[in-house]
Amino acid sequence: MKLGRDFYMGDDAVKIARDLLGKVLFTNIKNNITAGIITETEAYLGVADKASHAYGGRRTLRTETMYQVGGIAYIYLCYGIHSLFNVVTSKQDIPHAVLVRAVKAYKGIDLMLRRRGLSKLTPQAFVGPGKVSQALGIDYSQSGISLLEKKIWIEDLGFKVSDTDIHAGPRIGVDYAAEDALLPYRFMAKDI
DNA sequence: CGGCCGATCCACT
DNA sequence: GTGGATCGGCCGA
Numbered sequence: 001m002k003l004g005r006d007f008y009m010g011d012d013a014v015k016i017a018r019d020l021l022g023k024v025l026f027t028n029i030k031n032n033i034t035a036g037i038i039t040e041t042e043a044y045l046g047v048a049d050k051a052s053h054a055y056g057g058r059r060t061l062r063t064e065t066m067y068q069v070g071g072i073a074y075i076y077l078c079y080g081i082h083s084l085f086n087v088v089t090s091k092q093d094i095p096h097a098v099l100v101r102a103v104k105a106y107k108g109i110d111l112m113l114r115r116r117g118l119s120k121l122t123p124q125a126f127v128g129p130g131k132v133s134q135a136l137g138i139d140y141s142q143s144g145i146s147l148l149e150k151k152i153w154i155e156d157l158g159f160k161v162s163d164t165d166i167h168a169g170p171r172i173g174v175d176y177a178a179e180d181a182l183l184p185y186r187f188m189a190k191d192i
Numbered sequence: 193c194g195g196c197c198g199a200t201c202c203a204c205t
Numbered sequence: 206g207t208g209g210a211t212c213g214g215c216c217g218a
Contacts, residue, residue, distance in 0.1 A: 082201075131201080
């Protein structure tokens with residue numbers, strides 16, 4: 001079943017990042033449905049997190065999305081090329097978010113591969129946040145859209161990930177965040 | 193208005 | 206392992 005507002009409004013983005021492992025991220029782009037089982041996430045803890053775009057309470061046109069109520073997408077352009085998909089969590093004015101870093105193809109795999117420019121499935125085909133967005137047809141123009149509607153949403157289809165199958169470690173590409181770069185806010189699910 | 197740089201990916205050595 | 210691609214956002218002047 002589709003995740004509702006309650007799932008996204010929790011205060012603990014780290015817990016939500018963990019809970020998202022095994023959930024299924026769907027998109028419906030021009031009537032083409034594709035989906036992937038989430039296998040890797042990272043939590044970004046808002047104003048107190050030097051790795052977050054909202055660190056120190058920064059509010060700009062771009063980051064304003066993160067300050068809204070949990071349950072919407074925060075998608076932004078990275079390195080001028082890649083759209084990175086985040087789930088906004090927590091309450092109004094608490095800018096927490098969870099980055100989806102990897103999925104395992106679940107539905108529409110042919111189209112997912114085609115969007116990636118691949119002819120066959122490889123282990124790394126959908127590993128990496130830029131690849132996830134490309135495969136699912138997500139781009140930064142969709143930032144701010146609700147995950148409770150019919151374009152992008154997340155379902156719990158009963159895939160279980162036990163604690164012993166979760167690996168936690170430091171986030172990727174955030175060396176600039178000083179001591180916060182070392183926090184274990186990255187979660188990976190072993191072989192789903 | 194100019195300049196720097198990034199929550200990345202790929203090709204190439 | 207390394208460097209180039211590529212461009213919107215952000216900040217300082």
